Amino acid sequence: MGNPIVEFKDVVKEYGQGEGKQTAVNHVDFSIEEGEFVVILGQSGAGKSTVLNMLGGMDTPTSGMVMVDGLEVSAMNDKKLSDYRAEKIGFIFQFYNLIPSLTAYENVALTKSIVNDALDPMDMLNRVGLGNHAKKFPSQMSGGEQQRVSIARALAKNPKIILGDEPTGALDSETGVKVLELLVDMSHNYGNTVIVVTHNADIAKCADKVIRMKNGKIREIKLNDAPIPVEEVEW
Amino acid sequence: MLLRKMFREMRGNLGQFISVMVLSFLATFIYAGFESNVVGSRKAVENFHRETNCADAWIYSEGFKKENLDEVRKLDFVKDAQFRTEIRGTTVDYDGAQLDIYLMDESIILKPYLYKGKEGALDRLKESKSVEFDSEDENGVWLNWSFANEWNISVGDKIKLEYSGVKFERIVRGLIMEPEYEYTKAEKDSDINFKTLAYVYMSYKAFPIREYAQNLVKSGKIDVEKLKDSDELIPYSTMLVTFTDDAKETAAEKIKAEKSSISEAMYYESQISDAIDKNYAVMIDKDSVIGIKRITDELSQHDTFSYAFAFIFLVVAILVISTTMSRLVERQRTQIGTMNALGMKRGKVAVHYMSYSFLVSFVGSLAGLIAGPKVIGKLIISMVMEWYIIPDVSAGSNVLFYVVAAVVVVVCVLSSYVSCRKLLNVPPAAALRPAAPKKAKRILAERLPFWDKLSFSTQYNMRDVSRAPLRAVMGIVGTAVGTVLVIYAFGCYILVDDVVDWNFEKLQNYGYQMALSDDKKVEYFDELCDEVDGEMIMTDQIELAKKPNAPSMEKRKQTITVIEGKGLQNITDEKTNITSMVPGKVAISSRLAKEMGVEVGDKIYWHIYSKNDWYMSEVGLINRSPETAGITILRKDFEKTGCEYVPSFIITKKNIMKYDDREGVSGVYDMEKIKKAFVDGYEVIKYLFYMMMLFSIITVVVVLYNSGNLSFHERLKEFATLKVMGLSTKKIRRILNQENIWFAVLGIIVGSPFGKPSLTAMMNSNGDNFDYYINVPMYLYILSGVFILVVAVAVSMLFSRKIKKLDMVETLKGLE
Structure with a gap:
């Protein structure tokens, strides 16, 4: 484990105004070390996705500070946020969000238009085990395969942090395990910091750190001294 | 709910x-x-x-006999018939405006429509109280309202007229309108000018017959002996006929059964011809009266x-x-x-x-x-x-x-x-x-050798187009329509200058025009013409056909122009370049030639409306004129036919404005003034320019905005994903703009070829006389293309704000 790469300091996120005002994230503090595999756990409406969005530079806090790799993300303007997302973050979505009109290879190669030092798309596809699916379009692949392309796409930017929003949420358990294995592998063997948001408590068993959220607040931060291997996870 | x-x-x-x-x-x-x-x-x-x-048929003759009218009236299909005499003179005080005089001893057909004005109106003209035509009135005329309006002449005013060297003054009894003059222009004019054309209805009794006869005798054009027979002095030149409704219906049924293209009126020509012992030169129906037909054609065009x-x-x-x-x-x-x-x-x-x-x-x-x-x-x-x-x-x-x-x-x-x-x-x-997700498949363009070298946005957009072809069709068709309208608009705009140049720089190589009366012999006008270094021109209405004794439906009513070939009145070829007449042969206007199926070397047959004798000529040239259809012939060739040469104008480069009072001259005109009136008249066409430009902009904006909007919404999630991945707003905008620009460019390419034909079709559908040479130079296509592109880019810009404000979280939160 290394130095903190992510720091949330007294972060608040509110939506709406007046009587309709809702606090999605309520004075949240936590930090994440470089290379950790972190699971943010919580039920629907707990505020976990809001945390992930602020971390990913897609949303800004109402107050407080979000620091990532020494940069104050919460103070960035649109242009800087765009650069930040390009260089630091790899995002994996629940519904993959691949570009339907691009092949698997092209979806990954898309990163070349975003960053200058993108990794070789074919290497990334091979890494997720889809080297032989490079020419397929998303509609020609299963959900699990699409999610693996999505991971390859995230990896191709060589980001410091990979964010996953319910990355196994749309997959069956067998496929979900495979995707989870990849994410753990990225963290433990390639040194990427992987942060996954989920409501599935079983996934938390294989995480280095688990942040439990409820009603916008952190209920518990737990370091997992002995995470179980992914193949033993059941859900 | x-x-x-x-x-x-x-x-x-x-x-x-x-x-x-x-x-x-x-x-x-x-x-x-x-x-x-x-x-x-x-x-x-x-x-x-x-x-x-309004008459159903006009029958012209060198001179009808009184019994001809009785015979026609007896025919069971004839509702009514009437004689009149048509002569052409000039006004005295109104810049020598052309004057068409209709002499009548009754007015039951083509009765004048009276402009009565408003009682108590402040404007003298607007309170005018026209009275019905009176064939017993010896001192009055009924003047056309359009001319009176231009010159502020009202009922009760005196007006000086001139015919065949005889000047006389009459009182205006009424201001009138007449169907034959729904559209009309003076013979010297290239376009409508209400100031230069007057027409009057008057009784035979109001005509200065004595002075006229004296003048004819004086000029040697008539023998004193002939004065005994006044019918020959002012013969009935026209018979107007209306048919019964039943007769028209019967004719329509028979024409349909016979699959003939003849009109209902012309169906009865042979029976009328027999009734008047073939004592006529030509019979025409409404469709051959330019003043009536022009509005019918124009309305069909608008339809x-x-x-x-x-x-x-x-x-x-x-x-x-x-x-x-x-x-x-x-x-x-x-x-x-x-x-x-x-x-x-x-x-x-x-x-x-x-x-x-x-x-x-x-x-x-x-x-x-x-x-x-x-x-x-x-x-x-x-x-x-x-x-x-x-x-x-x-x-x-x-x-x-x-x-x-x-x-x-x-x-x-x-x-x-x-x-x-x-x-x-x-x-x-x-x-x-x-x-x-929508199925994607390999597209044809991927087989291109340079496919891999294309940028991401190009590949992405090409695939997107293949996934949403209807949107692409909408964008391209819409822009193509916009392009046609813009080319059309620019074409209209330059057409005015082109026609002015063609008419006044190429065809008319002179500065002044002198209208001639018919009370002098040709030799007199020859001397006058030499005096001013001019060229004499004769124009008249003719009927022509491709073969001798052609049936009515194959005869065309057009104009003959007789020139001397001195280079003052030019003739232009089909591309509007000045060319020369072929001696011994005639030139025929291109549109008429096409309609008749006539080519160089073919023979055509023609006769002057008011004369019964037909002549044959060989076509030596196909010429083009913007607003005059018919044939052109050299004077020496015309005279060889034996047809009487009656010059209408002398044209010259010399300033002849002082010749106004010369005998035999009914008016002198400065072509600069005529040109100005022509240009002013054509200014109206420029309204079309603005209208078409507006329609074009609306079409292009609506279609491209919609296409861009749909493209944006269809790819909303994709753009949000790209934004999350860190692709800059500028690059995403470029992707969206690129597609719209493609549609615009393809629309321009597809639409451009239709611009000129549609403009030509519209401009020439005004009537048989019109034969504009539509020239759409390359720069206009480029200008139109640039204009469409500018609109397309401006529309695309509307989306930039949307992409900048694209809420990634909301967009990616759910699928709905």
Whole structure:
């Protein structure tokens, strides 16, 4: 484990105004070390996705500070946020969000238009085990395969942090395990910091750190001294 | 509840629904606008003809006998018949304006339409109290209202007239309008100028017969002995005939049965011919009277435009509504599934989605139906009436207006039904799940050797186009229509300068014109012509055919122009370059030649309207003139035929304005003034320019905005994903703009070839006389293309803000 790469300091996120005002994230503090595999756990409406969005530079806090790799993300303007997302973050979505009109290879190669030092798309596809699916379009692949392309796409930017929003949420358990294995592998063997948001408590068993959220607040931060291997996870 | 849902969702897709509304509006607006002019004008023409008892046939002769009229009146298919004498003189005080004199001893056919004015009006002219024509009046004339209006002449004023060297003064008894002069221009003019053409109705008793006879004797044109027979001095030159309604119906049925193209009036020519012992030169119907036919042609042209424009905008509206509704319905997949799962019948769901397009197309069409006649109808009528004299014209309407508006609504509703039908057939359980992503497949362009070298945005957009072909078609067709309209607009704009240059720089190589009266011998005018270094021109109405003794339907009524070949009156070829006559042969105008199927080397047969003898000539040249159709012949060749040479003008470069008082000269004209009047008249065409530019901009903006909007919404999630991945707003904007620019460029390429033919068709559909050489130079195509591109880029810019403000979190949160 290394130095903190992510720091949330007294972060608040509110939506709406007046009587309709809702606090999605309520004075949240936590930090994440470089290379950790972190699971943010919580039920629907707990505020976990809001945390992930602020971390990913897609949303800004109402107050407080979000620091990532020494940069104050919460103070960035649109242009800087765009650069930040390009260089630091790899995002994996629940519904993959691949570009339907691009092949698997092209979806990954898309990163070349975003960053200058993108990794070789074919290497990334091979890494997720889809080297032989490079020419397929998303509609020609299963959900699990699409999610693996999505991971390859995230990896191709060589980001410091990979964010996953319910990355196994749309997959069956067998496929979900495979995707989870990849994410753990990225963290433990390639040194990427992987942060996954989920409501599935079983996934938390294989995480280095688990942040439990409820009603916008952190209920518990737990370091997992002995995470179980992914193949033993059941859900 | 569903209504509330509809309004809320329409607010969310305001851009697209406004587009559909605008297009529905435009389709009916343009149709109703153009058509209200057609319906209103036709009705006014019909009323005008009915009130004046317009003739069905005009029969010309060198001189009818009184019994000819009785014989014709006896024919059972003839309702009425009347004689008159047509002679041409000039006015004395009004810049020598042309004067057409109609002498009558009764006025039962082509009765003058009286302009009575308003009682107590401050304007002297507007309070004029015209009285009915009186064949016993020895001192009065009935003058055309258009001329009186230009010169501020009112009832009771005295007017000086001149015919054949005889000057006389008469009192204006009435201001009149007459169907033969619905459209007309003075012989010397290139275009309408109400200041230069007067016509009067007058009794034979008001004609200065004594002075006229003395003048003829003095000039040696007539023998004193002939004076005994006044009928020969002022012969009845025209017989006007109307047919009974039954006769017209019978003729129509027989013509239909015989599959003939002859008119109802001409059907009775042989029987009339027998009744008057063939004592006539030519018989014509309304279609051969240019003054009447021109408005009929013009209204037919507007009729075509109203349907063509309505159709074009309807097609674009269908494309827009299809794509809009498809997208809306696809986005509502789970809602449709939910409604189905809740037990709502499929029909009700379909009606719900059809009601979107019904509402917008209904509102648009209704607004178009109301605004069209009030805006376009009024504008066109005021433009058209710059050229025509028809009383009481106002925008009209008929049941077809409502039918067309209903068609627009029904087509829009049907296209939205087609869009949602597919989804309604999906079982509710399946519809409740998000749709599978659209299937993508390899496209043809991927086989290109340089495919891999294309940028990401190019590859991405090419695939996107292959996934959404209808949107691409909409964008391209819409831009193509816009391009045609812009080329059309620019073409109209430069046409005015082209025609002016053609008429006044190429064809007319002179500065002054002298109108000649017919009271002097040719030798006198020859001397006068030499004196001013001029060239004599004769023009007259002729009838011509491709073969001798051709039936009526194969004869054409046109103009003969006799020139001396001195280079003052030029002749131009089909590309408007100055060329020369072929001695011994005639030139025939290109449009007439095409219609008659005549080529160089063919023979044609012709005769002067008022003369009975036919002549044969060989075609040596096909020439082109913007507004004069007919044949041109050299004087020496004309005289060889034996036909009487009666010069109409002398044209010269010398200033001859002081020759106004010379004997035999009925008027002198400065061509600069005529040119100015011509240019002023054509200024109206520039309104067309503005109208077309406006329609073009609306079409391009609506279509490209809609295409861009649809493209943006269809790829919203993709753009949000790209944004999350860190792709800059600028790059995403570039992707979106690139596609719209492609559509614009392809639309320009597709539309450009149609610009010139449509402009040519429109400009030449005004009547047989018109034969404009439409020149659309390359720079105009480039200018049009640039204009469309600028509009396209401007429309694309509208989306930049949307991409900048794209909420990634909201967009990616759910699928709906």
